[in-house]
Amino acid sequence: MPVITICDVIQFHSPLSGGIKRYVTDKARFHATLKDVDHCVIVPGSEDRLEVLGKSRFYYVRSLPMVGAVGYRLLLSRWKILNILRKEKPHVLEIGDPYYSAWVALEYARTEGIPAVGYYHSDFPRALDRSVRKYFGPTAARMTSFYIHGYLSRLYGRMEATVAATRRGQDALERLGVGTTRIIPLGVDPKVFYPRKEREEYRRALGVSASDHLILYVGRLAREKNVSRLIPMVDRLIGDGLPAVLCIVGDGELRKKLGKEAARRPYVRMVPYCRSMENLARIYSAADLCVYPGTSETFGYVSVEAQACGTRALVVEGGGAEDTVMGEDPCYLARSSDPEDLAQAAVLSLTAPESAETRWARHCRIAHRFPWHRTFEQLLALYRELAEKRPVRHAA
Known part of the structure; x- marks a missing residue:
């Protein structure tokens, strides 16, 4: 040829x-x-x-x-x-x-x-x-x-x-x-993005206790990504008595503003942009939920990568990333990117049954579909x- x-x-x-x-x-x-x-x-x-x-x-x-x-x-x-x-x-x-x-x-x-x-x-x-x-x-x-x-x-x-x-x-x-x-x-490359054994080690490095739910955002810190809705979302979870830590990974024009808000909250972590796919896979693997609040997406790379690492993803209904969570059972979508709607869907996602077996099954589903x-x-x-x-x- x-x-x-x-x-x-x-x-x-x-x-x-x-x-x-x-x-x-x-x-x-x-x-x-x-x-x-x-x-x-x-x-x-x-x-x-x-x-x-x-x-x-x-x-x-x-x-x-x-x-x-x-x-x-x-x-x-x-x-x-x-x-x-x-x-x-x-x-x-x-x-x-x-x-x-x-x-x-x-x-x-x-x-x-x-x-x-x-x-x-x-x-x-x-x-x-x-x-x-x-x-x-x-x-x-x-x-x-x-x-x-x-x-x-x-x-x-x-x-x-x-x-x-x-x-x-x-x-x-x-x-x-x-x-x-x-x-x-x-x-997604399933040989790079898969559930990592260092899950607990990374959680400890972030100061996340065994009783905390680790919620993750990975991506550009930009207005159109609706990343500013995430801290109010986790405020609501904490206010309702759900122990949670939000980890925001990335960089962008909102980093300074988000950093100031995070500094006032012991349950928010700011992590710099991650260039290494291997390290990113470890971060994904450590989380209990990856939230993808964008509403004008054409696919949802982050959602697929997170799920390939075994972590459940939460996306917005009609936001463009729904295809990436098809086959998830149970599947919860946020009705909008409003912090209240995100929080309601996050509670359902975080309290759904989860185990090492369901995380590996999630990886296999993504590896087969994408x-x-x-x-x-x-x-x-x-x-x-x-x-x-x-x-x-x-x-x-």
């Missing part, structure tokens, strides 16, 4: 980022095992540099910091992106974000007659609608929605295919008028399918 060169162009990638960074890192690990795949990635960085991970080449393009988003940068250098693409000569482009760099990548794809694939990593219209509605009202939200939908429709309509991780994501794309869509769920190799095998099959066809040239 001939060698195929794949290039990912990604805006939302930073030293502190989560799901998208995990996705492209896992993709590099997978491609390193294949002789007939060449892989490169273009991401923003603090300086121009080349880093090799496995066999994949990560091109960091010097970019300006993004205001209000700790660690993120704006990938705006058209000529640097095009120069890298001309050097690499990919057969297929994958575009991970709907921003300026996507249009640059599409420009190259049209010029060279190669297919471009979009991956719908974030429910951008829904997240923006919620923010605009909150601060400017429903009329402004409707006006913004009209323009955003038109923009995304034009962007993804120029791609040969757009991939979503769930049926809900595909529905969102179809509402935008995007016709060529595929569902390819994301996955194996990481299946994700990249399906993506690679799509890349080859599109590369073997004469690409459709869209009008500018």
Whole structure:
């Protein structure tokens, strides 16, 4: 089989980022095992540099910091992106974000007659609608929605295919008028994320007693993740007499604010962003419940990783991560990201029967439903399918 060169162009990638960074890192690990795949990635960085991970080449393009988003940068250098693409000569482009760099990548794809694939990593219209509605009202939200939908429709309509991780994501794309869509769920490596024996050791290191319920949040500390709802949630649990400790793992623009609130509460721990997957698996394994309060998710990497480590996950009904907890018995969803609703669902989850056997069964369910190799095998099959066809040239 001939060698195929794949290039990912990604805006939302930073030293502190989560799901998208995990996705492209896992993709590099997978491609390193294949002789007939060449892989490169273009991401923003603090300086121009080349880093090799496995066999994949990560091109960091010097970019300006993004205001209000700790660690993120704006990938705006058209000529640097095009120069890298001309050097690499990919057969297929994958575009991970709907921003300026996507249009640059599409420009190259049209010029060279190669297919471009979009991956719908974030429910951008829904997240923006919620923010605009909150601060400017429903009329402004409707006006913004009209323009955003038109923009995304034009962007993804120029791609040969757009991939979503769930049926809900595909529905969102179809509402935008995007016709060529595929569902390819994301996955987790069960050889990395599994129940660890050091569970009690890590709990002791956090100062969590045997009678405490350890509740975990892992992810970016950002407003759109609803992480600020978690401390009020655990306040309610403590007030109702349920012994609990909340451990918040990550970094972001809300870290200072959350740190001040945590300092006033002996039952809240703040842990820095964890770069090591091995250490992250130990943290997941130590918890009794991992809460994922986002309401505009397109999959839910954290939920899957936590469950692969044996820990029950709590997600919000209609929040986008429901697929990740299908098969959990009993399965409890929070009605909303309101602290009271989160607390009510957390009580049910924490008081449900649990044992080493149920934790291992949870790992096995996730390993069967969301194996990481299946994700990249399906993506690679799509890349080859599109590369073997004469690409459709869209009008500018």
